[in-house]
Every structure is written in C-alpha cells, then in structure tokens.
Amino acid sequence: MSWLPATRALSCVVLLLLLVVAVAPPASAAAITRGDFPTGFVFGTGSSAYQIEGAVAEDGRKPSIWDTFTHSGYSPGGATADVTADQYHKYKEDVKLLSEMGVDAYRFSIAWPRLIPDGRGAVNAKGLEYYNNLINELLRHGIQPHVTVYHFDLPQALQDEYNGMLSRKFIDDYTVYADVCFKNFGDRVKYWSTLNEPNIEPIGGYDQGFFPPQRCSLPFGISCNNGNSTTEPYIVTHHLLLAHASAVSLYKEKYQDKQGGKIGLTLLGSWNKPATQTPEDIAAAARMNDFHIGWYMHPLVHGDYPPVMRKNVGSRLPSFTAEELKRVLGSFDFVGFNHYAASYVKADLSKLDQKLRDYMGDAAVRFESVPFFDLKNQSSPWVLREMLEHLQVKYKNPVVMIHENGAASVADPSGDKALDDEFRSRYLQDYIEATLQSSRNGSNVQGYFVWSFVDMFEFLFGYRMGFGLYGVDFNSEERTRYRRHSAKWYAGFLRGGELRPVAVPGQAYSQ
Numbered sequence: 130m131s132w133l134p135a136t137r138a139l140s141c142v143v144l145l146l147l148l149v150v151a152v153a154p155p156a157s158a159a160a161i162t163r164g165d166f167p168t169g170f171v172f173g174t175g176s177s178a179y180q181i182e183g184a185v186a187e188d189g190r191k192p193s194i195w196d197t198f199t200h201s202g203y204s205p206g207g208a209t210a211d212v213t214a215d216q217y218h219k220y221k222e223d224v225k226l227l228s229e230m231g232v233d234a235y236r237f238s239i240a241w242p243r244l245i246p247d248g249r250g251a252v253n254a255k256g257l258e259y260y261n262n263l264i265n266e267l268l269r270h271g272i273q274p275h276v277t278v279y280h281f282d283l284p285q286a287l288q289d290e291y292n293g294m295l296s297r298k299f300i301d302d303y304t305v306y307a308d309v310c311f312k313n314f315g316d317r318v319k320y321w322s323t324l325n326e327p328n329i330e331p332i333g334g335y336d337q338g339f340f341p342p343q344r345c346s347l348p349f350g351i352s353c354n355n356g357n358s359t360t361e362p363y364i365v366t367h368h369l370l371l372a373h374a375s376a377v378s379l380y381k382e383k384y385q386d387k388q389g390g391k392i393g394l395t396l397l398g399s400w401n402k403p404a405t406q407t408p409e410d411i412a413a414a415a416r417m418n419d420f421h422i423g424w425y426m427h428p429l430v431h432g433d434y435p436p437v438m439r440k441n442v443g444s445r446l447p448s449f450t451a452e453e454l455k456r457v458l459g460s461f462d463f464v465g466f467n468h469y470a471a472s473y474v475k476a477d478l479s480k481l482d483q484k485l486r487d488y489m490g491d492a493a494v495r496f497e498s499v500p501f502f503d504l505k506n507q508s509s510p511w512v513l514r515e516m517l518e519h520l521q522v523k524y525k526n527p528v529v530m531i532h533e534n535g536a537a538s539v540a541d542p543s544g545d546k547a548l549d550d551e552f553r554s555r556y557l558q559d560y561i562e563a564t565l566q567s568s569r570n571g572s573n574v575q576g577y578f579v580w581s582f583v584d585m586f587e588f589l590f591g592y593r594m595g596f597g598l599y600g601v602d603f604n605s606e607e608r609t610r611y612r613r614h615s616a617k618w619y620a621g622f623l624r625g626g627e628l629r630p631v632a633v634p635g636q637a638y639s640q
C-alpha cells in the first residue's frame with residue numbers, strides 16, 4: 130500500500146479493530162488459467178524504494194522528506210525505514226525469490242536521494258551502480274523491470290531549498306532527474322511510471338498535513354505550522370501534472386524511438402460509491418470520483434481539470450497555458466492504478482457555503498466509511514470491475530496496469546511462520562478473476578501487480594500491517610524472508626495452474 134489517507138486517530142482506531150477478512154462467494158465454476166488472459170498480459174508484484182531498500186545513509190544516499198518525517202517519530206510505533214527489508218543488500222536473493230515465484234515483472238522505484246542525493250546536480254555513481262545491478266539481475270532471470278521514477282521520497286534538500294513540489298522549480302529538477310533515469314537505465318527498462326499516487330500525496334502532505342512535508346492550515350489539518358490547505362494541494366498537483374508531462378515529452382522526443390519503452394503514471398484508484406441511493410448521494414459519489422480520479426485523468430484525456438472542480442474550486446484551481454495543456458493532453462501510454470477498496474460517500478452541500486474550503490469541502494462530500502481502504506472488509510472484487518468500467522467509458526478506455534492490489538494482515542514481525550495467509554490467496558484469486566472479467570468485457574487492462582512482494586515499511590502502518598507474499602523476520606539481522614501460502618498460491622497460478630478456490634477460504638487475525 131503506497132499511501133493511505135486517514136487521520137492518525139482514525140488509523141489507530143482501525144488498527145485496534147479485530148481484523149476479520151470477508152469471505153466472498155466461490156469463484157465461478159469454469160477454471161481460469163493464466164492462458165485465458167490476453168497475450169502480453171503482465172503479472173508481477175511490487176515495492177517502492179523507501180519502503181524496501183533500507184541503507185538510507187549508505188553509499189552517498191541523503192535524506193528524503195520521509196526520512197525526516199520518520200526520524201521525527203511521526204510513523205506508527207516510531208517506525209523508520211532505515212533498514213526495513215534491506216533489499217539494498219539482499220537484491221540478489223530477492224530476485225531469486227521473484228524468479229522462483231514465476232512473475233513476469235517486478236515493479237520498484239528509484240530513490241531520487243540515492244541517485245541524485247541533493248535533488249539536483251551530481252549523480253551518485255553508487256546509486257547508478259545499485260540500480261544497474263538490480264535491473265541486470267532481474268533481466269538475467271527473465272523478469273521485466275517496471276520502474277517508478279518518483280514514489281514519495283523527495284530529496285529533503287529540495288524541500289528545504291524551495292518547498293519542494295510547491296515550487297515550479299520542482300518541475301525542472303524532476304525532469305532532469307527523470308532524464309538521468311531514462312539515459313542510464315532506459316536501454317533495459319521498458320516500462321516507466323513517472324509518479325506514484327500524485328492524486329493523494331498532495332492531500333496527505335499539503336491538506337491534512339499528517340504526512341511529509343506536513344503542510345496544512347487550520348481547521349483542516351492537524352498540528353499545522355505553515356501551509357494553506359485551501360490552495361496548496363491544487364498547486365502541488367498542478368506542478369506534479371506538469372512535471373509528469375515534461376518527463377513524458379522528454380522521453381518521447383529523446384528516448385522512446387531508440388529505447389522502445391512505454392511511459393505512464395500511477396494513480397490511487399479508490400472507487401467512490403454513494404452511501405445511499407438518493408440522487409444527492411449518487412451525485413456526490415460521481416463528484417468524488419471526479420476529484421479523485423478525474424483530477425488527473427480529465428486533463429490527461431480531455432484537457433483541463435473536470436468541470437465540477439473548475440466550478441467548485443474556482444480561482445484556487447491553477448490554469449494551464451495553451452502550451453502546457455498540449456503537453457499534458459495524451460501524455461501517457463498506459464495508466465497504472467493502485468486499487469484497494471471502495472469508499473462510501475454522502476453529499477454535504479453545506480460545505481460549499483463555507484468561505485474557506487479544502488479539497489473535501491470543494492468536493493462537498495463526507496466519507497461514511499474509512500476513506501479509501503477498509504481493513505475490516507478488504508475483498509470486494511466487483512468494486513475493481515466498476516472502476517475499470519468507469520475508465521473504459523469516461524476516459525476512452527486507456528491501457529491500464531493494476532499496479533497495486535493486495536490484502537493487509539496484522540504483521541508478524543517475529544517471523545512467526547504459523548501465521549499463514551490463505552485469506553490473501555483467496556483475495557488475489559478473486560481480484561485476478563475480476564480483472565479477467567473486465568478484460569473480457571472490453572477493458573484495456575494489461576497488467577496486474579500484487580502489493581506487495583515482501584512485508585516492508587508501510588507509509589500508514591509502519592510495521593504493524595503487512596501485505597507481503599513473503600514475510601520478513603524484522604527481528605533478525607538478516608531480515609530472513611519466508612514464503613507464505615499466498616506466494617505458493619501465486620506461483621502455482623503463474624506456472625499455469627487453475628485459478629480455483631483456496632481450500633481454506635478465510636482466516637481471522639486479532640491484533
């Protein structure tokens with residue numbers, strides 16, 4: 130899970146709840162195999178640099194805004210990713226595990242502060258060496274690298290110098306960084322995602338302020354010292370969109386013909402449902418989907434932000450110049466979606482009467498369920514089908530990669546192998562089946578990546594919840610991996626086995 134917007138208080142409540150995994154009815158009788166998917170459909174699993182690498186102060190890497198944040202004690206349990214799953218030292222062993230599992234692809238991100246430690250300027254030779262090693266090791270095992278250029282770990286130096294993404298200078302520095310990636314790795318990397326979840330990073334970092342760089346203003350955020358929740362999330366998103374478009378046009382002009390890769394970006398794909406079937410709530414859910422998904426997809430596919438955002442946000446929503454819009458429009462070969470759950474929303478039109486409004490106020494909705502992710506009720510595969518259909522109908526059926534999908538369980542940091550995860554196998558089976566149904570129904574979905582490869586630092590949960598196909602013993606110096614039921618199950622499917630109901634359909638864990 131890349132990022133989960135909920136207040137800290139809310140997340141604590143969630144963590145205290147008994148985690149009971151809902152059991153869906155059995156999959157349809159006809160056995161599905163991997164061969165039923167369209168030719169070229171990619172199955173993989175993923176991670177991100179800050180979450181999995183560790184070695185945060187090694188070989189020239191400098192801090193990112195996430196190091197600063199975790200070192201100030203803001204993560205659950207005071208967790209940091211200083212060591213986490215230690216992939217920096219264990220990448221060879223990890224590639225072997227990926228190869229044994231039989232995945233086509235591994236999704237990972239490059240740490241900007243490892244490659245260009247000060248954010249701009251000198252490229253770190255040790256950083257180049259590490260990613261070259263990882264990429265080569267993957268290719269040696271026949272695994273495609275699918276690389277995210279930026280996954281939340283902005284170099285702290287750029288935050289200090291000009292407030293990071295709040296400044297237009299970010300666009301230039303990001304483009305130069307992306308250029309270094311394309312130039313050095315693009316001969317071997319054929320799938321690039323420019324940004325991970327840029328539709329949610331601005332909410333956590335600049336509206337509610339509970340994630341770095343913790344900018345916000347009262348009454349919207351918690352412990353805000355600076356920032357402006359009514360304006361900054363929109364400015365940051367504008368700069369992220371322009372940075373994305375700038376990197377894509379650079380790639381297309383300078384590299385794509387020669388290197389033959391594809392480029393896109395990865396959004397959080399939470400699907401908003403009406404809490405009741407009143408016309409007001411149905412409209413509210415549509416509005417929230419425009420704010421959440423349309424914030425990026427509308428400019429990318431239709432040009433400009435969604436009309437409802439123009440109307441409700443007004444002069445606080447930045448404008449594109451004609452030239453910028455030309456760059457943004459159509460600037461993707463595929464769109465990645467990280468999908469976990471539905472959110473249930475109710476209309477709250479009175480919010481529009483408030484003079485000072487943040488994102489949720491402008492959307493004029495309130496959440497009736499835990500927003501974006503519900504630990505008590507993780508498996509609703511039909512929600513994924515609805516979201517894919519929405520993309521098909523509303524955004525001209527783009528090529529979609531499901532870049533993250535997976536189930537959380539209370540972590541077993543001691544490496545207690547007795548905690549097995551049949552429920553996760555079951556979850557994956559249901560979602561892979563839903564993906565096939567959408568594909569058969571005309572969705573242009575072309576990839577599916579399980580989140581996550583191994584247990585690792587989670588942005589919202591620290592080490593309290595894990596999503597890994599493999600568990601990690603975080604108490605051992607070696608960060609020993611152990612194979613879970615779900616890894617065996619996924620391997621069976623990837624080797625051509627039938628997608629069939631898991632014998633033990635569900636399991637309840639208590640904290």
Ligand SMILES: *[C@@H]1O[C@H](CO)[C@@H](O)[C@H](O)[C@H]1NC(C)=O
Pocket residue numbers: 346347356357358359360
């Ligand atoms: C945030 O910006 C709005 C719009 O420019 C302004 O009215 C408001 O006073 C600002 N709030 C803070 C806390 O600076």
Ligand SMILES: *[C@@H]1O[C@H](CO)[C@@H](O)[C@H](O)[C@H]1NC(C)=O
Pocket residue numbers: 151471506508509512
């Ligand atoms: C779980 O979520 C799904 C979809 O969001 C919903 O239809 C279902 O009623 C929920 N189940 C429970 C037990 O809350």
Ligand SMILES: *[C@@H]1O[C@H](CO)[C@@H](O)[C@H](O)[C@H]1NC(C)=O
Pocket residue numbers: 514515518522566567570
């Ligand atoms: C298939 O697509 C049609 C047309 O978009 C839609 O009405 C239907 O609900 C979809 N079915 C599934 C299973 O996604």
